[in-house]
Amino acid sequence: MVVKTLVESSYSGMFKFTPEEGSSFYIRKEYLPEGLFDKIDVGVEFDEEQVDLLMDAGLTCAVELKAVGYLARAEQSRFGLTRKLIEKKYDKKYVEAALTYLEGRGYLSDLRFATAWLNTRKINHFEGRSRLAAELASRGIARDVAGKALDEFFSENDEDEICRKAYEKLSKSKSGEKLTAALMRAGFSLKQIKIISEN
Structure with missing residues (x-):
């Protein structure tokens, strides 16, 4: 995968990652292993293992955005929000990572x-x-x-x-x-x- 663009979104700390081929997705530094985010630059090529890590970050961001949608409507418990997201067929590991991030930022309490x-x-x-x-x-x-x-x-x-x-x-x-x-x-x-x- 070759990087075409990386642009910060309107959602604080979240970036829109666009590869040379394939669809754009969102990533957040906090969802990537140490140092990987800093390697992202136009024209840089990532190997299969790094691509998997980027995709994991993208899927976690997708869960985070869905969770924020629920939180915008009403306060949620971590237990209840986890259940809602898993019912929407999101993978538990991405749900856990996204909700831990949201808890750490005080969005989920x-x-x-x-x-x-x-x-x-x-x-x-x-x-x-x-x-x-x-x-x-x-x-x-x-x-x-x-x-x-x-x-x-x-x-x-x-x-x-x-x-x-x-x-x-x-x-x-x-x-x-x-x-x-x-x-x-x-x-x-x-x-x-x-x-x-x-x-």
Whole structure:
């Protein structure tokens, strides 16, 4: 493969690589082995092994651009975004490389996703910490990250008040042990439920 042009794109640090023959593709220095990017110049010819490395970088850039499209619409978790990209038939190794890069640059953040998810969830659900922690875990959020997001969430939202709202909603259709069981499934402690039910 012989280099025809290498031009920086509008997307920071990403370059459009055009060979003498074949289609153009995007590459990023971070996706190439040390030193290979610096060898790229007009007229330079690359051997088969180097071409494979350039193509790998190109495929990783394609994944990165797709991932950024999802992130532009809404916060994503690494777990959820990985699943979406693999469903789109992208190779796992390119997905991992692209998402690690995006995490390193702060474009992808499980903590931001968890915080956004909690704030959206509270609109239609009245749930306690343990239920919310389980829901975040099912979305691939690590326990320590979920803990931070929950600490922040409950510093702004009174869990006892949420429990009271859940009690008011559920008590319309349930009572006694069934009501208690439903509130415990919603993530509230027996102690919280007892205090709310006695007031």
